[in-house]
Amino acid sequence: MKVLVTVKEVATVEDTFEIEGTAIPERYLEYDLNEWDDYAIEEAVQLAEAHDDVEVVSVTIGPPRVEETIRIALAKGVDRAIRIWDDELADYQLLDVPAKANILAEVVAQEDPDIVFTGVQADDDAFGATGVALAATSDYQWAAVVNQFELEDDGTVSVHRELEGGIEELTEVQLPAVFTIQTGINEPRYASLRGIRMAQQKEIAEVTLADLGLDIDAIDGALEVTSMAEPETESEVTLFEGDASSTASQLVDLFDDLGVIDA
Amino acid sequence: MSDILIVTEHRRGEIRPVSYELIGCGADLASKTGGDLHVAVISGEVDEMAAAFNRDGVDVIHTVADGDEFNHDIYRQAIAHLVEDVDPRFVITPQSVNGMDYAPAVATDMGVPLVTDAVGISLDGEQLTVTREMYGSKVETTVAVAGERAVITIRAGEWPPIESGGSAEIEVVDIDIDESAIGSTVTGFAEMAAGDVDISEADILVSIGRGIDEEENLDIVHELANTLGATVSASRPIVDAGWLPKNRQVGQSGKTVSPDVYIAIGISGAVQHVAGMKGAKTIIAINNDSNAPIFDIADYGIVDDLFDVVPALTEALA
Numbered sequence: 001m002k003v004l005v006t007v008k009e010v011a012t013v014e015d016t017f018e019i020e021g022t023a024i025p026e027r028y029l030e031y032d033l034n035e036w037d038d039y040a041i042e043e044a045v046q047l048a049e050a051h052d053d054v055e056v057v058s059v060t061i062g063p064p065r066v067e068e069t070i071r072i073a074l075a076k077g078v079d080r081a082i083r084i085w086d087d088e089l090a091d092y093q094l095l096d097v098p099a100k101a102n103i104l105a106e107v108v109a110q111e112d113p114d115i116v117f118t119g120v121q122a123d124d125d126a127f128g129a130t131g132v133a134l135a136a137t138s139d140y141q142w143a144a145v146v147n148q149f150e151l152e153d154d155g156t157v158s159v160h161r162e163l164e165g166g167i168e169e170l171t172e173v174q175l176p177a178v179f180t181i182q183t184g185i186n187e188p189r190y191a192s193l194r195g196i197r198m199a200q201q202k203e204i205a206e207v208t209l210a211d212l213g214l215d216i217d218a219i220d221g222a223l224e225v226t227s228m229a230e231p232e233t234e235s236e237v238t239l240f241e242g243d244a245s246s247t248a249s250q251l252v253d254l255f256d257d258l259g260v261i262d263a
Numbered sequence: 264m265s266d267i268l269i270v271t272e273h274r275r276g277e278i279r280p281v282s283y284e285l286i287g288c289g290a291d292l293a294s295k296t297g298g299d300l301h302v303a304v305i306s307g308e309v310d311e312m313a314a315a316f317n318r319d320g321v322d323v324i325h326t327v328a329d330g331d332e333f334n335h336d337i338y339r340q341a342i343a344h345l346v347e348d349v350d351p352r353f354v355i356t357p358q359s360v361n362g363m364d365y366a367p368a369v370a371t372d373m374g375v376p377l378v379t380d381a382v383g384i385s386l387d388g389e390q391l392t393v394t395r396e397m398y399g400s401k402v403e404t405t406v407a408v409a410g411e412r413a414v415i416t417i418r419a420g421e422w423p424p425i426e427s428g429g430s431a432e433i434e435v436v437d438i439d440i441d442e443s444a445i446g447s448t449v450t451g452f453a454e455m456a457a458g459d460v461d462i463s464e465a466d467i468l469v470s471i472g473r474g475i476d477e478e479e480n481l482d483i484v485h486e487l488a489n490t491l492g493a494t495v496s497a498s499r500p501i502v503d504a505g506w507l508p509k510n511r512q513v514g515q516s517g518k519t520v521s522p523d524v525y526i527a528i529g530i531s532g533a534v535q536h537v538a539g540m541k542g543a544k545t546i547i548a549i550n551n552d553s554n555a556p557i558f559d560i561a562d563y564g565i566v567d568d569l570f571d572v573v574p575a576l577t578e579a580l581a
Contacts (some may be wrong), residue, residue, distance in 0.1 A: 015552045023403070045473075077567045097367060097377045120363075127379045128358070129367040129416075132407055136368035141446035142335075144364040162275065163360045164515050166455040169333075173447040180363075184503035222376035222409040226392065233559040237548070240563065244571035248579040251547070254325045254563060258545055260467055260524055261491070261580065 001051065003044045004113035005078065006104060006131070007058045008034040009069040011125040018214050022093070022225045033069045040181040041162060042188040043149055045077035051151070055079050059107050061100065063090065074199035075191035079202045088125025088216050094125065096221030101133035103219065105210035108138045115157075116178040120145050121155065131180035139179035147185045182190060264299030264411070267291035268351035270342060270515035271316060271360055273307050274333065275452065278315060281357040282418075283424035288384065288417055289355055290320025290425065295386045299323060301349050302431070305341045306330035313338040313433050322384045325349075329440050335365040336445040342369050344438045351412075353391075358416035360516075370414035378408055379416045400534055400556055420538065455517075465494035470513055470540070473497040474529020474550065474569055478506045481568070484528060487577045496520065498536045529569045532557030549573070 009031050018030035041058070047056035058073045060066055060084045070081045084103060087096070108116065116135075121128035135142035147168065148160035155175060160168040162182050173179075191199070209215065240250040255261045269289040271282035286302065288568045293300040299322035304312050309326035325348075327341040329342050342365070343561050346354065354369060356362045358380040366552070370377035382403070383394030391408040393415060400518055462468060469488040473480060495511065502512040515519055515535040521542035528549045530536060540546070541560055548561035565572055 009400070013401050015554055019402065022404070024398070035562055085326075095380070098371070101367075101371065107533075126395075126397060126399075127377075128363050129370075129377055129379050132364060132367035133371050133377065134338075136371035142364075142368075143447060144335075145360045154272070160453065161360065161364070162516050163452075163476060165519070167274070168455075168511070169449055169454040170451045171447050171449050183499070187505065222413075223378065224407045224409070225404050226407045227405045228397075228402050229404075230554075231396070231400070231556075231559075232558075235559045235561075237558050237561045237564045240565050243576040244567060245579070247567060247572055248563045248575035249564075251565070251576055252579045254547070255491070255524075255580075257526060 001056045002111060002113040003047060003054060003056045003112055003117070004108065004116045005037070005040050005044045005056060005058045005073070006116070006118040007037045007041065007060045007070065007073050008119070008122050009060065009062055009066040010034045010122050012135065019228050019230070022228045024228075027136045031065065031069070032193050033072055034119055034122050036121055036181060036183055038188040039183050039185050040117040040119050041073050041076055041078060042186045043181055047115070047151065048077065048185060057082065057111060057113070059084065059104060061085070061089070061095070061103060062224075070204055072191055074202045075195040076189055077195065080202055082207055084212070085203050086209045087201075089219065092219065092221070094221065094223055094225055095219060096223045097123045097127050097129045097133050099219040099221040100130045101137045103209070103212065103214065104130070104134045105137040106214060108134065108140070116140065118178060118180050120180045120182050131178050135178035141173050141175070141238040143171055143173050143177065144180045145182050146179045149179060149185065160259065264302055264350050264352050265296040266349055266351045267293045267296065267298060268301045268303060268349050268354045268441055269325050270303045270305070270338070270354070271312070272357045272361060273312060274355050274397045276308065278312055279357070279359065280424065281359060282316065283318070283426070284419065284422040285355055285357060285417065286316065286318055286321060286425040287348060288422040290403060292353060292355075292384065292386060293320070293483055296352055298352065301325060301345070301351065303327070303345055303556055307334060316387065317431045317433070318425045318429045319427045321429045324431050324433045325436045326433065327365065329438070330339070332449050333361045334445065334447065334449055336447065337440060338365045339372065340440055340444065341366050341427060341436070341438060343372055344436065346373060353412065354414045356414070356416050358418050362416050364415055364542040366416045373412065373414065375412040375414060376408050376412045377411060382421045383417050384415060401554070408572055414504050417532070431574045455509045458508050460494060461512070462494055462513065463518050463520050464495045465520070465522050467491060467493035467526070468496045468513070468520060468522045468543075469493045469526045469528065470496040470498065470530060471528050472530030473500040475501070478504070480570070481506060483573045483577070488544060490580045493526070498533075525555050527561070528573060530557055532560065533557045
């Protein structure tokens with residue numbers, strides 16, 4: 001059995017930042033493994049540990065910089081990795097969902113995995129749609145927002161989908177299929193020293209769009225960011241100032257006013 | 264090709280409120296395109312729901328009776344059929360867990376752009392522009408969408424629901440569902456365990472978020488809650504980490520609470536969390552990031568290190 005995990009390196013923004021034009025300058029950005037993908041990696045590695053002959057392959061779209069993040073996935077137990085990059089991709093400010101699905105679908109066609117795990121969403125652009133779009137493009141089955149996953153003996157998969165308000169949907173899915181993984185489904189491991197050492201020996205295959213048989217039309221998305229701003233807020237917050245003992249006593253006065261304590 | 268198609272949502276016999284917001288959003292867009300507003304009602308008690316969706320601005324309600332509960336394969340086939348019939352310019356669905364389970368497939372099938380989690384939509388001449396958030400709600404972007412058609416998913420709570428009655432015509436749609444294309448089966452539902460305490464009944468909630476850093480640091484929060492006679496709740500990361508049980512989680516996928524006082528400690532205030540606690544009478548936020556969105560909805564706030572403020576508060580109360 002083969003499991004493909006999509007792994008994205010996401011940009012996170014520091015608490016204090018500026019916007020220049022339609023982007024946040026590099027100096028305010030940090031790059032990290034997407035939180036949801038950490039859970040997707042763990043789910044794949046646990047599946048490989050629980051069953052014989054499961055190969056876990058990761059796929060990432062990104063420039064050479066992202067190899068550091070890919071090594072984390074390899075150190076956690078992914079067997080080998082694919083990194084897709086192309087100078088043409090560097091020119092795009094935003095890869096939209098169909099563009100990402102088109103690229104990943106070629107990898108699915110080449111690798112022919114039984115199971116694809118993606119994160120529910122990426123922390124930066126937050127489309128929350130690539131996994132299902134990939135399934136539809138690759139003619140795979142799917143389940144979105146999965147917080148429990150069980151591979152059954154008959155080759156089907158039983159999942160829980162985390163709906164709103166503490167309700168879970170119990171669903172049986174035929175393979176091959178894509179599952180978008182919700183945080184909290186498992187406890188992602190830290191990479192061990194041994195894992196980090198072994199990761200250095202594992203393969204990261206570099207793949208261009210041409211290698212995938214794609215040309216620029218496949219990624220020429222329909223979306224263009226035309227403005228970026230900090231959300232306007234209508235905050236009417238009353239801030240308490242001073243050191244901790246001062247703000248604490250102001251809060252106690254507030255509790256008294258609100259009638260929640262007898263001061 | 265100026266019509267709008269919205270796809271309503273229901274679960275276990277109940278209409279999801281976002282459906283009425285979709286009508287508001289769709290009616291607004293239809294007034295700009297000059298087209299009709301079509302409403303899709305798929306699976307379940309469709310006649311009953313169609314009557315409820317007969318509201319101001321709706322032109323046609325299409326009912327597809329196949330299936331009881333949501334199944335994305337049935338939705339996908341039903342919407343493909345309606346898209347063929349109606350030829351809509353825009354298809355709009357909720358950015359709900361179920362919306363996320365079919366909208367990307369609909370966009371793929373139609374071969375049109377997909378824009379998810381919209382908080383604003385404008386149509387200036389022929390140019391569609393969608394407002395959405397990025398980087399954990401730290402920035403708001405406007406995105407210009409090329410081409411004529413699109414599938415858009417909208418965030419709940421951003422458009423006013425339409426309450427008043429309308430004069431729509433109802434069309435019963437008969438489609439041959441291709442059973443061989445149904446690859447998943449919903450077998451039931453599970454509700455989170457009730458646990459030891461119902462946080463939605465609490466008068467005072469001391470709620471803790473990612474800022475607490477380590478499990479052992481929860482002690483200072485429990486001490487504060489004990490001193491104050493409050494109940495401890497949490498945002499998602501604390502429950503994901505297994506530090507508190509799921510029944511303590513406030514937010515979209517957890518519980519909706521409306522206590523007299525909600526004290527958010529080390530909680531940034533992501534939209535999914537705010538959805539579960541904005542009904543609190545008084546909201547107090549303690550966070551060292553003055554830009555955290557929690558301060559936008561808080562009544563009172565302290566911008567400081569929670570590890571200084573929380574013990575000081577416990578001491579001041581004792």
